Amino acid sequence: MPTLYTTIRRPLITEKGMGVKETEGTLVFEVAPEATKTEVKQAVEALFKVKVATVRTSNVTGKERRRGRFVGYRPDWKKAYVKLKAGEKMPDYIDNL
Amino acid sequence: MTPTETNELNAAETPQSETPTTEAAAHDHTHDHDHDHDHAHHHHGPVLNPDLTREISVEAPVEAVDAAFDKVVRKFQKQARIPGFRPGKVPASVIKRKFAQDVRQEVMEQLVSERFRLALEEQNVNPVSQPQIVELTLFEGQPLKFKAAFEVLPEIDITGYDSVTVTKPSVELTEEEYQSELDRALDSQATIEPVTEDRPLTTGDLAEISFTGEIKPLAQTVGEEGLENATPSEPITGEDVPVELGGKNTLPAFSDALQGKKPGDELTLEVEYPAEFGEPRLAGKTVSYDVKVKAIKKKTLPEQNDDLAKQLGDYETWDEFTSKLREHAADRKKHALENEAKEKLVEDLIAKFEFPVPESFVQQQIDARLDRGLRALAAQGMKAEDMRKLDFSRLRAAQRDQAVSEVKASLILDKIAATENVEVSDEDVDRELLILSIQSREPLEQLKQRLTSDGGLNRIREQLRREKTGNVLYDKLAS
Numbered sequence: 001m002p003t004l005y006t007t008i009r010r011p012l013i014t015e016k017g018m019g020v021k022e023t024e025g026t027l028v029f030e031v032a033p034e035a036t037k038t039e040v041k042q043a044v045e046a047l048f049k050v051k052v053a054t055v056r057t058s059n060v061t062g063k064e065r066r067r068g069r070f071v072g073y074r075p076d077w078k079k080a081y082v083k084l085k086a087g088e089k090m091p092d093y094i095d096n097l
Numbered sequence: 098m099t100p101t102e103t104n105e106l107n108a109a110e111t112p113q114s115e116t117p118t119t120e121a122a123a124h125d126h127t128h129d130h131d132h133d134h135d136h137a138h139h140h141h142g143p144v145l146n147p148d149l150t151r152e153i154s155v156e157a158p159v160e161a162v163d164a165a166f167d168k169v170v171r172k173f174q175k176q177a178r179i180p181g182f183r184p185g186k187v188p189a190s191v192i193k194r195k196f197a198q199d200v201r202q203e204v205m206e207q208l209v210s211e212r213f214r215l216a217l218e219e220q221n222v223n224p225v226s227q228p229q230i231v232e233l234t235l236f237e238g239q240p241l242k243f244k245a246a247f248e249v250l251p252e253i254d255i256t257g258y259d260s261v262t263v264t265k266p267s268v269e270l271t272e273e274e275y276q277s278e279l280d281r282a283l284d285s286q287a288t289i290e291p292v293t294e295d296r297p298l299t300t301g302d303l304a305e306i307s308f309t310g311e312i313k314p315l316a317q318t319v320g321e322e323g324l325e326n327a328t329p330s331e332p333i334t335g336e337d338v339p340v341e342l343g344g345k346n347t348l349p350a351f352s353d354a355l356q357g358k359k360p361g362d363e364l365t366l367e368v369e370y371p372a373e374f375g376e377p378r379l380a381g382k383t384v385s386y387d388v389k390v391k392a393i394k395k396k397t398l399p400e401q402n403d404d405l406a407k408q409l410g411d412y413e414t415w416d417e418f419t420s421k422l423r424e425h426a427a428d429r430k431k432h433a434l435e436n437e438a439k440e441k442l443v444e445d446l447i448a449k450f451e452f453p454v455p456e457s458f459v460q461q462q463i464d465a466r467l468d469r470g471l472r473a474l475a476a477q478g479m480k481a482e483d484m485r486k487l488d489f490s491r492l493r494a495a496q497r498d499q500a501v502s503e504v505k506a507s508l509i510l511d512k513i514a515a516t517e518n519v520e521v522s523d524e525d526v527d528r529e530l531l532i533l534s535i536q537s538r539e540p541l542e543q544l545k546q547r548l549t550s551d552g553g554l555n556r557i558r559e560q561l562r563r564e565k566t567g568n569v570l571y572d573k574l575a576s
Contacts, residue, residue, distance in 0.1 A: 014181030018188050 007035045007043040012079070021090060026083045033059065033078045040080045048091040056081045149248045149453050151224075155216045157208065157241035165208045166237045169200050205235055213245055225250050226457030248455040253512045278426045279419070289339070291394050297357045303394040304355050307336045310368075310386040337391065355390065362390045439567050447505045454504050462500035463493050507563055514566040521561045529557055 009030045011017070017028040027048075031040050037055040044052050058081075062074035084090070170189050173196055177187045193200065209230060217224065224247035233243040289303060298304050340351055354366040367385045403414045412418040470492075471484060513519075530548070534541040548554040 012181070013179075013191065015183065015186055017181070018191065022188075 007032050007039050008047065008080075009077075020081070024083065025086070025088065025090065026081050027091075029080050029082065031057070031078050031080045033076065035078065035080075037080070040082060044082050050088045050091060051085040053083045053085045055083070149251055149455050150246055151222055151249050152244055152246045153216055153220060153222070154242070154244050155209075155212050157212050159238060159240050161212075162204075162208065162235065162239065162241050163237060165204045166200065169203045169207070172203075173200060201235065205233070208235070208241060209233070209243060212241065216245075222249055224248065225455055248457050250455065251452040251508070253450060253452050253508060274430065275423055275426060278422055282422065289394050289396050291392055297359050298355050298390070298393055303339045303341050303396055304358070304390055305337050305339055305392040305394060306355070306388050306390050307334075307338065308386045308388040309334045310384045339394065341396070354388070358390050360390050360392050364388050364390075435571070439571050442571060443506045443510070443567065444502075446509050447502050450505075450509060452505075452508075454501055454508070458504045458508075459497065459500050462504050463496045466496045466500060467492060507559075510563040510566045511559070513570065514562050517566065517569055519562055519566045519569055521558050521565060525561055525565075526554070526558055529561055533557075 009032060012028040012030060014028075020026040020028065027044065029040070029044075031043075035043075037057055040055050040057065041052045044050065044055075058079045060077050060079050062076045065072050065074055170192050173192050174187055174189065175185055177192060177196070178184055179187050179191065179195065182188075182191070213228060213230075226248040228245040228247040231244050231246065235241055235243075340355065348368060348370075350366060350368045354364060358364065365385065365387050367383060369383045405415065405418075407413070412421065467489075474484065475481075530545055531541060533539075534544045537544070539547075545554070548557065
């Protein structure tokens with residue numbers, strides 16, 4: 001049974017992530033690749049008890065990694081930008097969900 | 098973290114009962130060790146003497162607290178390496194989340210010690226112990242509040258210290274004392290020859306004997322202490338031991354029993370050792386010995402001439418030797434007696450003045466004494482694990498009275514030194530350092546540097562000042 005955490009894998013605590021959080025009221029997560037925008041919206045609303053305005057997602061291709069002459073790839077994953085409704089309080093991430 | 102949490106300040110910790118001594122046993126004599134981890138959750142610091150304890154409440158406004166937090170956070174921002182951020186670009190909010198504990202710890206160290214110092218200056222008190230910080234409130238956006246308890250120096254009223262007198266001992270060397278010194282010197286050069294003629298032992302002879310002795314079980318001695326080396330099952334034996342009949346170092350019981358015996362004779366005797374006998378396992382016990390006389394020997398003292406003088410040391414003539422000997426013996430006696438008198442003087446002073454003693458000083462003194470004792474034991478070859486088995490709380494208690502009087506003595510002497518304007522010059526300190534460097538085989542410069550950095554130099558200076566004060570007092574008061 002999928003829980004909220006199977007949809008939302010972890011918050012992305014990075015310079016960009018923190019930046020858009022401050023400037024646009026947007027949270028950034030890594031989400032399950034099969035999750036839809038709607039699912040992400042529902043999950044964030046339930047998890048942080050906030051109202052979500054829009055969700056944008058993007059599929060990120062895994063980077064190429066080499067070990068000598070063997071080429072491998074990091075797994076592909078999906079990123080979600082979750083914009084909260086204006087005036088919503090920004091939740092604090094619990095580090096390393 | 099809750100607002101009730103207090104006393105995490107590491108500065109407040111002086112060594113607790115067992116820590117320093119066990120470490121001393123492990124040959125770890127550094128005394129600036131870090132106690133914050135061991136003691137972070139002790140809510141009781143070392144005992145303070147309630148008579149001398151002052152408690153001050155310290156407060157600081159919100160702005161000061163926030164400024165301190167900001168400063169520390171900025172410092173962390175520069176150093177933090179967090180994945181997802183370029184070095185130095187980590188936002189303050191992330192730092193505060195991730196390093197909340199560390200930031201608070203550092204703010205506490207800075208702010209509390211700073212405010213504490215300010216409060217001390219303001220109220221003009223001078224603590225002599227590490228402060229114990231209690232009821233600490235420190236949160237961002239709230240004013241700082243804490244209470245600090247510490248000991249101060251007692252008020253010592255030394256009026257009338259110069260009415261204490263001590264008798265100047267007579268330091269003249271008596272002829273008897275000189276003679277015994279001379280005897281000892283001669284004895285060290287004596288030759289021992291076997292006596293060939295067949296005759297019984299008389300006074301002055303050396304009897305070579307072998308013996309086995311058994312300690313007679315005495316009710317109370319065996320019960321408690323007899324369990325050590327000297328259990329009755331372990332006899333005391335000796336082979337070819339020379340015994341001087343009627344000699345100073347010979348027990349009268351032996352002299353008497355051997356009188357008139359011949360080589361080959363066997364005898365048994367009982368010896369009652371006095372309670373203050375030098376060998377603790379024999380002291381106060383009765384030992385029954387089986388003795389066999391093996392040979393008679395005669396000790397011949399050397400002739401007192403210039404040749405002997407040369408053998409005894411760097412002397413040209415016998416006369417030179419005797420005069421030097423007289424001089425040295427007189428010197429030694431003078432020093433011994435004068436030291437005794439000085440100690441007596443200080444004892445009288447201690448008895449004369451009543452005042453509360455800072456407990457932290459006493460604890461330090463006990464530490465120092467134990468440290469010295471353990472070093473001595475280590476030098477005698479005691480193993481570190483055996484030392485750990487010692488009952489340290491009992492040892493500490495045993496040292497306590499001594500430590501208290503030592504602390505009292507130094508407090509009084511310090512005070513008198515101030516009154517008498519006793520100063521220690523740099524040359525005095527340098528001379529002491531030179532002696533130390535020779536004793537410890539540490540290069541002078543290195544030693545000096547080390548002591549300067551760890552404050553030892555000041556301790557030496559204080560110690561010298563006390564000694565000097567003792568001398569000044571002695572000159573002034575002895576009659």
